[in-house]
Amino acid sequence: METLIKVENLSKAFGKTQALDQVSFEVRKGEIVGFIGPNGAGKSTAIRILLGLIKADKGRVEIFGQDVWKEAVDIHRRVAYVPGDVNLWPNLTGGEVIDLFLSLRGIAVDRKRKEDLIRRFEFDPTKKCRAYSKGNRQKVALIAAFAAKADVYIFDEPTSGLDPLQEQVFQECTKEALEKGASVLLSSHILSEVEKLCDKVVIIRQGNIVEAGSLDDLRHLTRVLISLKTVEALPDLDKQPFVHDFHMKKGEYIFQLDSDHLNDLLAYLQPFTVTQFESAPPKLEDLFMRHYESTRGGV
Amino acid sequence: MQSHKLTGQMFVFTLKKEWITLLLWLIGLAAYVIIGVVAFIEIYGEPAELEAMAMAMQNPAMEALFGKAIGMDNFTVGALYTQSMTIIGFVLIALMSILLVVRNTRGEEEDGTLELIQALPVGRLAHTNATIILLLATNTVLAIISSVLLLLLGDASMTLHGAILTGAMYGISGILFGAxxxxxxxxxxxxxxxxxLAFSVLGGAYILRIIGDAGLTVLSWISPLGLLYRSEPFASNNWLPIYIGLLVTVLLLITALWLKKHRDIGAGLLPDRPGKTRASSLLQTSLGFVFILIKVPLIAWSAAMFLLGVSxxxxxEDVQDLLSGNEIIEQILASDPSIGLVEQYMSMILAVMAMITTIAGLQVFLRIRAEEKKQRLESVVAGNRSRQTVISGFTxxxxxxxxxxxxxxxxxxGGAALATGYDIxxxxxxxxxxxxxxxxxxxxxxxxxxxxWIPKTTPIIWLYHGYAFILLYFGDLFDIPAAFNRLSPFYHVPALPSEEWSWEVTVTLSVVALVLIAIGTVGFRQRDIN
Known part of the structure; x- marks a missing residue:
């Protein structure tokens, strides 16, 4: 599969702060990649470099095989971008800004498509931008992004101001774009959204990529939440090496299990009569929290 | 009385956040009064000069700008002060008051601050009351300052009665437009x-007064500016306009409070006009986009430059009489005695106006920095216009x-000079x-x-421009070494019409300018957008 976004050993420093350090990841054609990490991890810096707004210190960054800095204008014809904090011109109306954004991509406005999106997002384009809430400003950028075909969509926390219904609309629009063969890089804090949409995730922390791969792959690296009941008491379950965060609640044993030790657990349980056994696959949130906690721990 | 509950606390709070802004305004307005009085006493102290100025002030263009000539039978420094300073003073005071009121009422309501306050056990009108008290207090202080300054600095023609009336007139103008x-x-x-809306009322009042002064007297009585002007301190000392102004203000304030009490928070009584659903084709071009961004300031600048030019x-026509014999002005102007005073005055004024135009032009360009700071420039650069196209749009x-x-x-x-009979x-x-x-x-x-290259340093341009301005004004007054003068681009321009047009200078300066612009553009192409 063709690689559309390619980031290789990307480094960027602002003065003494190393914002990105040897970051590498890629997005292939037709793929949607979730880009997650705590605030200040470097997500937005990476995205701004991808858009040619700031210049990388080191490393190779390409979209469509073209250098994002040198060929920025060429690349932008086929890229749609939605920032998390949408800043608009207070004296222009939402409708005007949508058209303006499209004209900035050199695209003639497809009225029907624009009006269709305005309806779906339940947006009032006749108001001046100064009157819009954060969510409405985001809708302006989202409508402008979806109103014309693009090969690559770059979203930087695009739904942080939207209500759940409109989040749904965003997810539908993104899926439609994917069906048409577009690729998406989605930076988000809403992990359920990333989980629902994304094939792959890239987790970034303090300017480093700490995890990258398909969600399935990543789940293997993590733990499963197990809750079970047995007729007999289970001696020393909490002392097993593959059991973590053990506690009991209403006679239920609840603990985290290293994903690759499921077999060991079953072997351990063999002699006992199990009356209830539930396992929950790890949520992206757990994955994320693990990295986040280690950040706080200063690792 | 429920709706007025905690007005006192609200006022203290409002004062706390406003006092610096208002102090600056009051200092500025006091400076306006001081400069007016001192300038008239220093420059037009002699009866003959006063006479010449009186003639100039009767010119219809001057009357339109500053107000009807008054005290013609006995022209004093006091009357001259009143005629030339009053209307502009009203406009400045009205500006302060309008900004004060809107910032503290509708501004806070729009920001959502009022909602927070209203959720506390505070009366529905307390917030508005506090602003009204602040408006009254500020303008009262202004009135007192103005009266005292006029008494302290004025000459014999500036009587106690006139000084108090002037203060009252200033105060009422502010309170009225605040209302x-x-x-x-x-x-x-x-x-x-x-x-x-408020500025439209102010502008309308100004225009009504001009038409009224030109003949339809009733219109100047309807205009608040024209009405208050009729007090004519230091001339006829008429208090009637002040009383009328006071009455109108009280009515306006009562109406406003009634409206405030009976409407929903966040709502306006006029329906919001729906805006355009689509962008004009102009907005979709890179030049048109910048033009639309700066449209309103550009219109304001055009009006200001027009008024300056006319005044x-x-x-x-009257310059010769006005300026001859005035030592300071002659020293600023007359670097070469062989050239007529009028020509020199003209060169000087046109140079000053060119410097003002430069401020406007720089402001238009620097809009790009504001766009960058407000993080809107990145939306533009993220499009498929090259950075060169983007910056060139602004340049x-x-x-x-x-x-x-x-x-x-x-x-x-030129038009105004021709219209008033000067052959040019x-x-x-x-x-x-x-x-x-x-x-x-x-x-x-x-x-x-x-x-x-270094966007943070952009404001330095104002220092450089200020430097050029000072050189232009005082370059001949003090003996400034030529090397310092040469640093200002304006120094090289021949002072037409007293000097000859020079193609050499025009072309050289233009080429230098183009090179500078090109270097700057290259810088923008390779730097980070913050």
């Missing part, structure tokens, strides 16, 4: 709309604005205005370089 702003803040649902141009619009404003001001200057070739004035364009472009070029 108007309080009404408009109830009408429109947003800050901008409220301000625009300076219309006194050209080119700035250049066009400079040409346009120079055109407006030189034609206004319009083309000469236009040429003088245009001769400054290359120097203005160099200023722009420096701004482009600062912005293009």
């Amino acid at each position: 108007v702003a309080l009404i408009t803040s109830q009408l429109s649902s947003n800050t901008r709309g409220s301000m625009m 300076y141009g219309s006194i050209l 080119l619009t700035a250049v066009l604005s400079m040409f346009w404003l120079q055109l407006v001001q030189s034609l206004a200057f 070739e319009l083309l000469d004035v236009l040429l003088t205005g245009m001769a400054y364009i290359p120097a203005m472009l160099i200023m722009l070029g420096v701004a482009v370089i600062l912005f293009g």
Whole structure:
């Protein structure tokens, strides 16, 4: 599969702060990649470099095989971008800004498509931008992004101001774009959204990529939440090496299990009569929290 | 009385956040009064000069700008002060009061601050009351300051009665327009709309007064500006307009409070006009986009330059009488005694106006820095316009604005001079205005370089411009070494019409400007957008 976004050993420093350090990841054609990490991890810096707004210190960054800095204008014809904090011109109306954004991509406005999106997002384009809430400003950028075909969509926390219904609309629009063969890089804090949409995730922390791969792959690296009941008491379950965060609640044993030790657990349980056994696959949130906690721990 | 609960605390709180802003305004307005009095006493102290100024002030253009000539039978410094300072003073005070009221009422309502306050056990009108008290207090202080300054600095013609009346007149003008702003803040649902409405009333009052003074006297009585002007302190000392103004103000304030009490929070009484659903084709071009961004300031600048041009141009006829014998002015102007005073005055004024136009042009260009700071520039750069196209849109619009404003001001200057009977070739004035364009472009070029390479340093351009301004004004007054003079691009421009147009200078300066702009553009192409 063709690689559309390619980031290789990307480094960027602002003065003494190393914002990105040897970051590498890629997005292939037709793929949607979730880009997650705590605030200040470097997500937005990476995205701004991808858009040619700031210049990388080191490393190779390409979209469509073209250098994002040198060929920025060429690349932008086929890229749609939605920032998390949408800043608009207070004296222009939402409708005007949508058209303006499209004209900035050199695209003639497809009225029907624009009006269709305005309806779906339940947006009032006749108001001046100064009157819009954060969510409405985001809708302006989202409508402008979806109103014309693009090969690559770059979203930087695009739904942080939207209500759940409109989040749904965003997810539908993104899926439609994917069906048409577009690729998406989605930076988000809403992990359920990333989980629902994304094939792959890239987790970034303090300017480093700490995890990258398909969600399935990543789940293997993590733990499963197990809750079970047995007729007999289970001696020393909490002392097993593959059991973590053990506690009991209403006679239920609840603990985290290293994903690759499921077999060991079953072997351990063999002699006992199990009356209830539930396992929950790890949520992206757990994955994320693990990295986040280690950040706080200063690792 | 529930709705007025905690008005006192609200006032203390409002004062706390406003006092610095208002202090600055009061200092500025006090400076306005001081400069007015001192200038008239120092410059027009002699009866003959006063006579000449009185003649100049009767000129219809001056009457339109400043107000009807008063005290003609006994022309004193006091009467001169009243005629030339009153209307502009009203406008400044009204501006302060309108901004004060809208900022503290509709502004806070739009920001959502009022909602927080209203959720506390505070009366529904306490917030508005606090603003009204602040408005009254500020204007009262202003009235007292003005009266005291006039008494302290004025000459014999500035009587106690007149000084108190002037203060009262100033105070009432501010309170009245503040009350108007309080009404408009109830009408429109947003800050901008409220301000625009209030400014429209102010502008309307100004125009009504001009028409009224030109003949339809009843119109100047309807205009608050014209009405209060009729107090004529230091001349006829009439208190009736003050009483009428006070009555109108009270009615306006009561109405505004009633409206405030009976409407929903966040709502305006006028319906919001729906805006455009689609962008005009102009907005979708890179030049049109910049033009639309700076449209409103550009219109304001055009009006200001037109008025400046007219006011300076219309006194050209009287300049000889006004200026001759005045040592300071002669020293500033007369570097070469062989050239007529009027020509020198003209060169000087056109140079000053060119410097003002430069401010406007720089402001147009620096809009790109504001766009960057507000993180809107990245949306533009993330599009498929090259950075060169983006910055050139701003540079080119700035250049066009400079040409346009120079055109407006030189034609206004020349036109007004012709209309008031001074024999002048319009083309000469236009040429003088245009001769400054290359120097203005160099200023722009420096701004482009600062912005293009180290955006944080962009404001330095104002220091540089200020430097050039000071050199122009005082260059001949003190013996400043030529090397310092040469640093200002304006120094190189021949002072038409007393000096000859020089193609050599025009071309050299233009080429330098283009190189500067090009260097700045290169810088912008390779730097980070913050």
